Amino acid sequence: MSIELPNVIADYFAADRKGNARAISECFLEDAVVIDEGNTYAGRDAIRQWMANASTQYTYTVEPFALSQDGDRLTVTSHLVGNFPGSPVDLRYLFLLKGGQIAELEIVP
Numbered sequence: 001m002s003i004e005l006p007n008v009i010a011d012y013f014a015a016d017r018k019g020n021a022r023a024i025s026e027c028f029l030e031d032a033v034v035i036d037e038g039n040t041y042a043g044r045d046a047i048r049q050w051m052a053n054a055s056t057q058y059t060y061t062v063e064p065f066a067l068s069q070d071g072d073r074l075t076v077t078s079h080l081v082g083n084f085p086g087s088p089v090d091l092r093y094l095f096l097l098k099g100g101q102i103a104e105l106e107i108v109p
Contacts, residue, residue, distance in 0.1 A: 003064060003065065003066065003067050004067075005064060005067060005076065006074065006097065007100070008027050008097060008100055008101055008102055009027075009074065009076060009093075009095055009097075009102070011023070011027050012024060012027045012102065013062060013064055013076075013078075015027065016051070016062055017061070017062070019055040021048045021049075021051040021052040021055060022048060024047070024048070024051045025044045025045075025047045025048035025051065026044075027101060027102050028044055028047050028101060028102045028103075028105075029044075029098060029099070029101045029102065029103050030043065030044055031043060032044065032047060032101070032102055032103050032104060032105070033103075033104050033105075034046075034047050034050060034104075034105045034106075034107075035104075035105070035106040035107070036050065036105075036106075036107045037107075057084075058082050058083055058084040059082050059083050060080050060081060060082025060083070060084060060087070061080070061081050061082065062078045062079070062080050063078060063079045063080075064076045064077070064078045064093075065077060065078065065079060072096055072097075073094055073095065073096055074094075074095045074096075074097065075092050075093065075094050075095075076092070076093040076095065077090055077091070077092050077093075078090065078091055078092075078093060089109065090109075091107055091108065091109060092107070092108050092109070093105060093106075093107055094106040094107075094108065
């Protein structure tokens, strides 16, 4: 199923598919925050390092299949398949956008 994502979120998932940590970090504001697996990554450099580590540690594919909005927060539900514990899994990506960039991202089951 194909869904229409806001440009910056589409760019985030496109960069993720390529394993491009720098391109992913550029989707975020300088002071953005990511929360993933109980860890918090604050700022573009930390976000770039978080993604670089995930890209080298695991091989996976991610396919967004649902989009919903609750106030300012956009939730993208995605199917992940890879060589990580618990694969395959559907995860929710909770995005908060500001000025056309990602201000916050929380990834939860």
